[in-house]
Amino acid sequence: MVSTEVVTIDEVIAAHAPDRGRKPGELLATLHAVQSELGCLPRDVLDRVAAHCNLSRAEVHGVMSFYPDFRTSPGGRHVIQICRAEACQAMGAAALERYVRALLQVDYGETTADGSISLQPVYCLGNCACAPSVRIGDRVHGRVDAARLERLVANVRQGEGE
Amino acid sequence: MAARLYIPSDTTAAAMGADELHAAVARALRDGGQPVELVRNGSRGAFWLEPLVELERNGVRLAFGPVAVPDVPSLLEAVSGDPASHPLCLGEVSQIPWLAGQRRLTFGRAGTGDPLCLEHYQAERGFAALLSALQQAPAAIVAAVRDAGLRGRGGAAFPTGIKWQTVLDAPAGQKYVVCNADEGDSGTFADRLLMEADPFQLIEGMVIAGLAVGATQGYIYLRSEYPRARDVMRTAIAKAGAAGFLGADICGSGKAFHLHLCLGAGAYICGEETSLLESLEGRRPLVRAKPPLPALAGLLGRPTVVNNVLTFAAVTSILSEGAGAYAEQGSGRSRGTLTVQLAGNVRRGGLVELPFGRTLRELVFEFGGGSYSGRPVRAIQVGGPLGAYLPESQWDVPLDYESLAAAGAMLGHGGVVVFDDSVDMSRQARYAFEFCAEESCGKCTPCRVGAVRGAELVDRLRAGEQVVENTLLLRDLCATMEEGSLCAMGGLTPAPVRSALEHFAEDFPSGAGG
Ligand SMILES: Cc1cc2nc3c(=O)[nH]c(=O)nc-3n(C[C@H](O)[C@H](O)[C@H](O)COP(=O)(O)O)c2cc1C
Ligand code: SF4
Ligand code: FES
Numbered sequence: 282m283v284s285t286e287v288v289t290i291d292e293v294i295a296a297h298a299p300d301r302g303r304k305p306g307e308l309l310a311t312l313h314a315v316q317s318e319l320g321c322l323p324r325d326v327l328d329r330v331a332a333h334c335n336l337s338r339a340e341v342h343g344v345m346s347f348y349p350d351f352r353t354s355p356g357g358r359h360v361i362q363i364c365r366a367e368a369c370q371a372m373g374a375a376a377l378e379r380y381v382r383a384l385l386q387v388d389y390g391e392t393t394a395d396g397s398i399s400l401q402p403v404y405c406l407g408n409c410a411c412a413p414s415v416r417i418g419d420r421v422h423g424r425v426d427a428a429r430l431e432r433l434v435a436n437v438r439q440g441e442g443e
Numbered sequence: 444m445a446a447r448l449y450i451p452s453d454t455t456a457a458a459m460g461a462d463e464l465h466a467a468v469a470r471a472l473r474d475g476g477q478p479v480e481l482v483r484n485g486s487r488g489a490f491w492l493e494p495l496v497e498l499e500r501n502g503v504r505l506a507f508g509p510v511a512v513p514d515v516p517s518l519l520e521a522v523s524g525d526p527a528s529h530p531l532c533l534g535e536v537s538q539i540p541w542l543a544g545q546r547r548l549t550f551g552r553a554g555t556g557d558p559l560c561l562e563h564y565q566a567e568r569g570f571a572a573l574l575s576a577l578q579q580a581p582a583a584i585v586a587a588v589r590d591a592g593l594r595g596r597g598g599a600a601f602p603t604g605i606k607w608q609t610v611l612d613a614p615a616g617q618k619y620v621v622c623n624a625d626e627g628d629s630g631t632f633a634d635r636l637l638m639e640a641d642p643f644q645l646i647e648g649m650v651i652a653g654l655a656v657g658a659t660q661g662y663i664y665l666r667s668e669y670p671r672a673r674d675v676m677r678t679a680i681a682k683a684g685a686a687g688f689l690g691a692d693i694c695g696s697g698k699a700f701h702l703h704l705c706l707g708a709g710a711y712i713c714g715e716e717t718s719l720l721e722s723l724e725g726r727r728p729l730v731r732a733k734p735p736l737p738a739l740a741g742l743l744g745r746p747t748v749v750n751n752v753l754t755f756a757a758v759t760s761i762l763s764e765g766a767g768a769y770a771e772q773g774s775g776r777s778r779g780t781l782t783v784q785l786a787g788n789v790r791r792g793g794l795v796e797l798p799f800g801r802t803l804r805e806l807v808f809e810f811g812g813g814s815y816s817g818r819p820v821r822a823i824q825v826g827g828p829l830g831a832y833l834p835e836s837q838w839d840v841p842l843d844y845e846s847l848a849a850a851g852a853m854l855g856h857g858g859v860v861v862f863d864d865s866v867d868m869s870r871q872a873r874y875a876f877e878f879c880a881e882e883s884c885g886k887c888t889p890c891r892v893g894a895v896r897g898a899e900l901v902d903r904l905r906a907g908e909q910v911v912e913n914t915l916l917l918r919d920l921c922a923t924m925e926e927g928s929l930c931a932m933g934g935l936t937p938a939p940v941r942s943a944l945e946h947f948a949e950d951f952p953s954g955a956g957g
Binding site for chain 2: 309404
């Protein structure tokens with residue numbers, strides 16, 4: 282079981298960094314691919330990326346830790362991002378932020394007790410003409426108010442029950 | 444011709460329900476056996492009308508919007524009966540005043556058809572510029588871009604022709620073309636709209652850049668916050684390659700240009716061009732000191748053109764319409780068209796493309812229709828998170844690079860974010876520092892530490908602590924950041940702060956502002 286998983290991850294790494302990280306974009310693409318496979322970037326896997334790309338552990342860690350997208354431990358099964366940037370502020374994002382924290386009982390960077398939802402801030406989703414904006418998975422939602430957010434969260438949780 | 448219905452696949456259209464609407468229409472058409480073709484188009488950028496549905500019949504395109512799922516039965520009834528009588532009908536789409544009042548060059552094709560249909564792109568003059576470029580010497584292409592007076596649309600407004608000339612003149616060897624599609628500025632979405640609605644135009648502009656400077660490899664650095672743009676660009680690159688517009692032998696010319704798509708990972712600073720290059724190279728993306736300029740030592744130390752999405756797109760207009768025709772539009776040293784993105788608390792938000800030189804007031808009130816909330820507009824932030832907040836006394840400034848600079852503001856990437864009178868400008872000042880603290884690359888002290896101190900200082904001011912001393916400290920800190928920062932992240936964070944203090948003093952304890 283363990284060995285097949287390791288082989289798979291090594292294959293993912295090799296597939297996204299065929300040039301061993303030297304070609305522009307390879308390292309980020311590899312980190313994205315591994316995280317989408319495993320849900321996070323555990324330390325031992327970062328070591329394998331480092332080994333494959335002929336980098337030190339510190340170098341790979343220095344890269345991954347810079348970016349908000351990457352995490353070293355698994356988050357929730359779904360990620361909800363609330364846009365905190367100016368166009369959304371102008372349409373009431375601050376109130377929405379307070380509301381979602383109370384609703385999910387978590388702060389940014391945390392995951393709900395049932396492990397289903399992680400809450401993250403985001404700075405603009407390019408939906409600024411129909412603010413405030415929220416992203417769930419790859420879907421962006423516009424003109425989100427408290428009632429709408431509550432329905433969206435309910436849908437996420439219901440989708441899991443099915 | 445049978446009837447054809449268009450429902451946009453754009454991020455904002457979908458954010459307003461276009462995907463559910465499309466599913467409902469498809470189901471109803473199937474169940475009703477109605478002979479109507481259903482197309483997912485890009486958006487025209489009239490986001491206040493999304494989901495904006497279009498019905499094409501006998502060469503006429505009628506618009507309906509915003510359309511919701513419960514409207515589907517009546518809409519389909521109208522399609523087979525008298526569409527113009529439907530309550531949501533807006534008349535012919537090109538005659539909607541908000542669109543008819545624009546001058547669409549870069550965004551002329553956006554929303555007219557399936558973004559990934561090469562035949563549609565070519566039928567709408569797509570690849571005409573590339574075919575013309577293939578007939579020209581590199582120096583002639585660069586000269587056209589220079590003569591058009593094109594300046595970079597990413598924010599710094601550097602003359603594109605000069606940048607390209609530098610890369611062209613650099614010694615031969617591997618050169619690169621990099622597209623900055625990081626679009627991190629809040630209140631902006633023009634790059635996203637272009638990539639989702641007209642991706643081949645970006646590809647065409649980048650191939651032309653490659654021909655102009657002698658680069659055979661291109662990279663698009665796209666922010667990860669744009670999953671739809673990612674999917675569209677990925678498919679568009681594959682299709683363009685299969686049709687011979689990319690690859691080892693472009694249109695049989697024997698010239699090569701290979702294009703790759705790379706995803707960022709949520710860091711604003713990666714929009715700064717040298718940080719972007721570090722990110723592409725797989726290093727921790729700290730901003731590089733300049734010189735050397737990326738044009739001479741960019742990606743992997745090689746001569747590199749780095750331009751914004753809209754800059755590459757503008758090149759296709761220049762080469763197909765002519766440098767003279769392009770330069771004829773605009774005002775002063777700002778040539779061509781400006782793409783304003785109306786965002787925030789505005790009634791008719793979306794993308795407005797116009798020749799440079801219209802005033803902010805015209806944009807926000809004539810196009811934008813004032814605030815969404817119906818309350819008085821109080822502050823307008825222009826140019827993203829590092830841009831100033833303008834009070835009403837400055838709304839008559841013409842929107843071009845020089846006029847805004849003279850007003851202590853900047854146009855940046857064209858974001859215009861409207862706030863009504865419920866805004867607390869001392870909070871906006873605090874947010875500017877907070878954002879800088881969050882996104883600083885950490886390389887230089889004024890930015891890394893200054894942002895944190897700035898947020899603390901604004902907190903103390905807001906609490907009314909030692910107002911005079913803390914205001915002095917705050918101004919001093921702003922000056923230190925402006926003078927001592929390596930890049931505009933730290934260097935321009937004081938701009939929104941200062942404008943809040945100066946023009947909205949009443950939001951700070953007395954003794955602070957002015
Ligand atoms: C903090 C910071 C963020 C930036 N973000 C972007 C961006 O998201 N997109 C962009 O095109 N340019 C951005 N720029 C400007 C780029 O550094 C660079 O000037 C631009 O990509 C050059 O292309 P252009 O000449 O076509 O505008 C940013 C600059 C700074 C200092
Ligand atoms: S100003 Fe800020 S973002 Fe720019 S180089 Fe310095 S620390 Fe990095
Ligand atoms: S500012 Fe929130 S989507 Fe752009």
